[in-house]
Amino acid sequence: MPQPCPVVAIAGLGIESSTFSPARTEAPAFHPLRGQDVLSRYPFLAPGEPLREAADWRGALVGKALPGGTVTAAAYAELSTELIDRLRDLGPLDGLWFDIHGAMTVEGLDDAEAELLTRIREAIGPDTLVSTSMDLHGNVSRPLVHHSDLITCYRMAPHEDAMETRERAARNLVDLLAGGAPRPVKAWVPVPVLLAGEQTSTRIEPARSVYAAVAEVAAADGVTDAAVWVGYAWADEPRNRAAVVVTGPDEAAVAAGAERLARGFWDARHDFAFVAPTGTLDDCLDEALAAGARRPYFISDTGDNPTAGGAGDVTWGLQHVLARPEFKDPAGPVVVYASLPGPSAVDAAVRAGVGAMVTVTAGAEVDDRHAGPLTMTGVVHSVRHGDRDAETEAVLRVGSVHVILTRLRKPYHLERDFTELELDPRAADVVIVKIGYLEPELFAMAADWKMALTPGGVDQDLVRLGHRRIQRPMFPFDPAMSDPDLTARIVAPANRPPAQFA
Template sequence: MPRDPAKKIAILGLMLESNAFAPVTTEADFRSRVLLRGEEILTDLASGEPKLPTEICGFVAAMNETATWVPAPILVGLVEAGGPLEHGFFRQCHEEMRQRLIAAMPIDGVYISNHGAMITTETKDPDGEIFAMVREVVGRDVPVVATLDLHGNVSERMVESADVIVAYRTNPHVDMLDRGREAARALQALFGGMQPESTMIRLPVTPPTVTLLTDEGPYADLINFGQSLIDDDILNVSILGGFAYSDTPKNGLAIIVTGRRRNGAAVRVARKIAAQAWSEYRRYTPLLTPLDAAVERVLAVAHDPALPAVILADVADNPGGGGNGNTMWIIEALHMAGATGVIAGVIYDPALAAEATSLGEGADFEAVFNRVEPDAFSRRFSVRARVKRVRDGDCVGRRGFYAGRKMNLGPTVLLDIGGIEIVVVSIRTQCADPIFLERMGLDIGKARAVVVKSRGHFRAGFNEFFTHDQVIEVDAPGLTSPILSRFDFKNLPRPVYPVDADVTWSVPA
């Protein structure tokens, strides 16, 4: 029996989670992480340790297993969360994607791998512009599927331009491979004649990041409720908590339901989920531990071996949310209190890493963190330190969010400032994987306290050392503070909870 003719599938994406209050993201930032074009994408996929987004790897694996197809690699970029993307570079990528897509025509299908919360220095919906461009080039009859981070801010243009949108369902994000596979299955269903119906409902709620965990809490309950409604009529339920710091008119908890047929089931399910979400919206209130209380806990743990060790999450300076990754409030407070048995990382300070590298292992010197203060959050901190270890930045993620992904942290050093050992890196990265500390010779299991620059992804990486009860989310200053009332939002749809206390809303008819 002859095989079905090979389907030609375009693969593209530009992944950035933009914090409107953070420094501008540039082309150099993408080049230091991932910026691949054409055949470079296939070469990376064929390597044993790809740098590409994990969902793309899942999509390709599923297509290889179940379909006869030919990939048409376009352009894929991935970078750590940061500020708005420099608009000129976005326009350059957008046009290159368009031209490469045109050159690849005719196309049978398209897979878009975006984050969903990107903004540029000039526009609030660049993700929507990419989606709309793809639809314009390939036409209405070519299936388009997309995956998004559950922190994406979804616009109507995105929903209208794609046939199926699949968002992550886990936070910490450990299901990207599965969601890529799900997108591949959706594309094959579209090839089989499925006529989907998608609908979106957005609520006036911008959940703080620490309230969006999916093991327990309000978001976990909502995700589980949505999944319980999937049946023969419903293909996918995606509930995106969004990313408040993008500060856009499309911010707000978004419910996207895709039905397998145009019979109104998607709308009915979306309304049911929206009603459930609104009935519990006040649960999205962050509860953090004051800095002085966190320091007291560390001191108690250090003096009493019978107490379980703790991990302090510097949620307000999370590079994974656009934080600088260099604020020293927690470390300075622990040092002033005489804390011992503490590991901290990873601190982004290229100048300090370069100086320590040049001095070499064993050198004692005055370590100056943030010698040029980028803002009021990242203030200067000077302390005597010893260089314990110098390494390059190449590694492969071991657990959780970065598992199996090739990473580069730039020149990296381990500094000892007494009772605290600090890992300093040269490429801004969220400390979501224990390998970032272990590769410097640190034994996490023997530490009494660990301080990580991460909001939540560290939970999946460090859960072999720390249970939920051992996690302390610290209230300190920073660009990613979960206390949203501290930010001067300009573009959020108002009123919106919890920025505003009094919000009224009802499920739209």
């Protein structure tokens, strides 16, 4: 008789939370999916796909929020309680795919994902196999590894392999359940390095080679999977640092692989550099406007990047742009600025209508530490309703600058984010985006680009942010530190008592 399919649940909460931002994240920001709607997040689990047929997939609750501020205790309690209740209601489980980011900070907690998985284990039992998938900018503590049987993360930054990683995590779990093999051995190595994602992009060296080695280790005999986490630089918690985990049936192989990857990351620490040239915002604008500059010239307004955890409403960068004399005349260089939240400003633009001249005030409702609310007078260029993140967007042309205003903050990563607002970024002289490294479509559009080192909750100057709770010594905070112990720690399986956590 054919064997019944294993019963596998899907659950997880994902967000990057900057503890250096005054913003707070509430439950609705996670846009949670429940029950079988969860499966719609994953193309490889669509009806008829081989992986869909390999297990009885049961959605519990999966919520993913834009990066932002610390999650409130009330939001975490609401979502985590519902998630665990739904898992209990699913009945006995053979497996759980735990789909998270890994950099969620919650009020009153230092290791939110490990705490959540500990509570999940209490509900589903220690014998259920758990496969955890993460962003490479997540944090991997020993408790998180202990409660996971398999654990992996992206191998590319920007994260062009995000869905591929999730599929690998799900497939490895199904394969483990189908094969009836013992629980994998897990080799974990914490690496005392904490760098920004913009310094560790796999587009360039040394991260390109560091991450190329991950696939080599994963392909070795006795290894199931391998992963290197950069860690999340804009939170101040004891768990924040780089880490390596290698899993598989052969203890010697996984330990050797983990130590190889950890040593490769550590040895490259002095070579990590920003993925693009950097400068002050004025330096970047001067270069963009210089004779012979290639257009469109993209500038990353990095300090308030909403996809790294910035509040999104810092006005410092836009104030500097609008103060430039080159942009006062509507016939001046065409500039697109994305973006600035301002609910009342958007409402005023909508009421006035396209073509109307309006005076509005926006920004600094959440993060006013660097500049106050900004008042602008301009012509309403376009209005768009119904965006999943922004809800409503309005473009205000102030001089020659097209300012995108949003009801709620939104990242601008795709060409259609602009064209749907009747903007043509390819024809602009300068495109300024609140972002770090350029996402693939922006990178492809940019004739040239530079990163402006601007203030905000995700300031790229990590040392001046003021970390106080990370484990020291830590590079680059302690540049002359001695070499750390990069010996692989073999972490106990979830159905055995853990060793002392570190």
